[in-house]
Each structure stands twice: as C-alpha cells, then as structure tokens.
Amino acid sequence: MITAEQKPIDEIREMIGPFKRILVLGCASCVAECAAGGEKETAMLGSALRMAAKMEKKEVVIEEKTLDRQCVNEFIVLLDDTIDQYDAVLSLGCGAGVQAVADMFPETPVIPALNTEFLGETKAQGLWMENCLGCGDCMLYYFGGVCPLARCSKQLFNGPCGGSVDGRCEINPEMDCAWQLIIDRLSRFNALDRLEDIYPPKDWSRKQGSGPRKIVREDQQR
Amino acid sequence: MYREQQITLGLFYCQNVPESREENRQALEEEFGKSLRLFPIPCSGRLEPVHLLKALERFADAAFIITCPVGACRYFEGNHRAKKRVERTRKILSDIGMEPERVGIAIGSKEAPKTLAQQAREIFREISLLGPSPVFGQE
Ligand code: SF4
Ligand code: SF4
Numbered sequence: 001m002i003t004a005e006q007k008p009i010d011e012i013r014e015m016i017g018p019f020k021r022i023l024v025l026g027c028a029s030c031v032a033e034c035a036a037g038g039e040k041e042t043a044m045l046g047s048a049l050r051m052a053a054k055m056e057k058k059e060v061v062i063e064e065k066t067l068d069r070q071c072v073n074e075f076i077v078l079l080d081d082t083i084d085q086y087d088a089v090l091s092l093g094c095g096a097g098v099q100a101v102a103d104m105f106p107e108t109p110v111i112p113a114l115n116t117e118f119l120g121e122t123k124a125q126g127l128w129m130e131n132c133l134g135c136g137d138c139m140l141y142y143f144g145g146v147c148p149l150a151r152c153s154k155q156l157f158n159g160p161c162g163g164s165v166d167g168r169c170e171i172n173p174e175m176d177c178a179w180q181l182i183i184d185r186l187s188r189f190n191a192l193d194r195l196e197d198i199y200p201p202k203d204w205s206r207k208q209g210s211g212p213r214k215i216v217r218e219d220q221q222r
Numbered sequence: 223m224y225r226e227q228q229i230t231l232g233l234f235y236c237q238n239v240p241e242s243r244e245e246n247r248q249a250l251e252e253e254f255g256k257s258l259r260l261f262p263i264p265c266s267g268r269l270e271p272v273h274l275l276k277a278l279e280r281f282a283d284a285a286f287i288i289t290c291p292v293g294a295c296r297y298f299e300g301n302h303r304a305k306k307r308v309e310r311t312r313k314i315l316s317d318i319g320m321e322p323e324r325v326g327i328a329i330g331s332k333e334a335p336k337t338l339a340q341q342a343r344e345i346f347r348e349i350s351l352l353g354p355s356p357v358f359g360q361e
Contacts, residue, residue: 043275047276050279051275055318
C-alpha cells in the first residue's frame, strides 16, 4: 500500500488560511491503513482545525467527509452534489488522491494534508516499512522475495557488501541486512544458485525513462 | 459544591473502575450538574484521540480518561494504549496553541483504589486552575 504521514498542523493551517469553507476529505484505503488519512484521522484533523479557528475567532466552516478511495473517479463523483459548498478541499489522500480530486473539480483548490511516503507493508501495529520502489520490472524472483532496491541501503544487486553485522545493515543497524534476508530465503528454497549470475545495473527506463508512466488495459476499458 | 464553577469536564472512564455503575454515574451527574459529563467505556483502550478532541470542541473545558491500574486491565493493555492516545492528543492541542493539560489520564492504583467519584473530584481540583477553554471564548 501507499504510506503517508500528516503534515505539521502549522503548515496545513497556513495553506488553508485564505479559505472560508473547507472540506476535509479523508480516504478509507491505503492512508487509512497507515493511520494517516482515514475517517478517524479526518475527524481528528477537522476537529483540531475548527478549535484552532475558534480560538482565533475566525469565521470558517470546516466539514469532513471520507471517500472509500480518493484516487478512483467512481468515488470522487460522490462529491458532485456538495463540492460547490466549499471554496477549498483539504485532502488526506495520498498524492494520487489529491490530484485525482483536483482533476475532477478544476475550479476548486485541493490542498494536501499529508506527506506521501512510500510503497510499503504494515510490519506491526504502528510500524510501516518501505519494501518496493515500483521499478516496473520486478526482480523479486531472483532475490528470494526480498527487494534489494527498496531494502538494501546501497541498492546492491550483487551483494552483500560485506559490512553487515549479526544480520544488521552497516548503514543502519536498526534495519535487517537485505542481503542476509535474500541469502537466508534462497537457501531455504535450495535456490542459492540464482546468485551465481551477475546482475547488471538496474534498467531504470521502465520506471522513469519516458516521463510519467501509464497502464492501458483495453480489456478493462469500455 | 462545584456547581457554581464554570468549568465543564468530559470524563471518560473504564467500566471496571470501582463504583462506576450506572447508579454511581447518575448520582455524580446529579451532584455536579452541567459541569460533568460522564462517558463509560468498556475498556480505556477503546478511547481514541478523536473522542477527547470532540469533547473539547463541543462542550468541555477539559477531557480526561480514568483507567484501571497498570497490570490490571481486563484486556491487558487498554490503559497502556489510553496513555499513548492521551499523549498524542496533547501534542495536537499544543500544535493548535491550546494548553495540553486540558486532556489527561488518571491511572488507578492497585494499592489505594479510588472510586469514580473520588477520581472525578481529584481531576476537578487539577483542572480548576486552567479556567475556561479558549475554544468557547470569554464573553
Ligand atoms: S524489484 Fe523491488 S522495486 Fe522493483 S517491483 Fe520488485 S519489489 Fe518493487
Ligand atoms: S549491510 Fe546489507 S543491507 Fe546494508 S548496505 Fe550492505 S548489503 Fe545492503
């Protein structure tokens, strides 16, 4: 999923400063899972912003709503009837959600309330870890299901670097050495021979070689 | 005795706190009148920052939670969680320029258990110095 964290309240307040009627818009998908922009967090932010405004005796209307997904038009259209009531949307969607809402309602400023961070996994309650860079050419098969691009501090394809201690990365001892994990997993499946090959440097053209990427699936289209 | 005061307390409490049955709640609300609004919850771990925030936004000058003693939570870690959520709420309050002490937690003691009424009085004493919340303005 996509992970995110809420921006500092000061920054948010500065951005919404000029507006008088604000819709605080949550998203019940990825950013809810990482406790940044779901219904609960949207209610908290709305409440905090209303109190802040009252303390400054500012006359503003701040209301909340949470869409099931903020990056899918079928859900964004649900705002059709109400969007005109607001002069700005404060979005707790990821960067894709913010832009999708802005695309649908070009007349309305859409302000991000979150910093979108990475593609990752919920490791434990309250702990999210980056584990994929979305490179466009997945090599997890060769590396036993552990991504050296996302999880090795040096992004080595032909590791390990030799610096790990007790299975910990030498750059950041709080992290597991990705290459220790790769070797452990490949050994478990008797597949260490996959590491006999020398892997050439990553071909990044599949990620950012020709500008923004898109996926076209005719079978999914109308 | 607190009826004359202008402070309103939103008080959440775990239903396992001593003498916190329905009749105790009613008696307390009668005694304190509008100054006290009580919210029983099955475990303090159910408390979310949004509950405290909404109380402060809508009616309360302070919002507190009373939990069972450390190690005595029926669901093991409810009170531990409640503590973290109160801390989180306090951070939000200071971010918007409100005194963080307007939310708080009273953790019960195994050695010297206190009833809901005793705890409520102690919390009132604690918050009386804070005065009315800036959210409602001083007309
Ligand atoms: S190789 Fe790594 S970055 Fe690329 S798609 Fe696979 S997991 Fe993601
Ligand atoms: S210690 Fe392991 S994870 Fe860290 S840089 Fe070296 S090979 Fe990569």
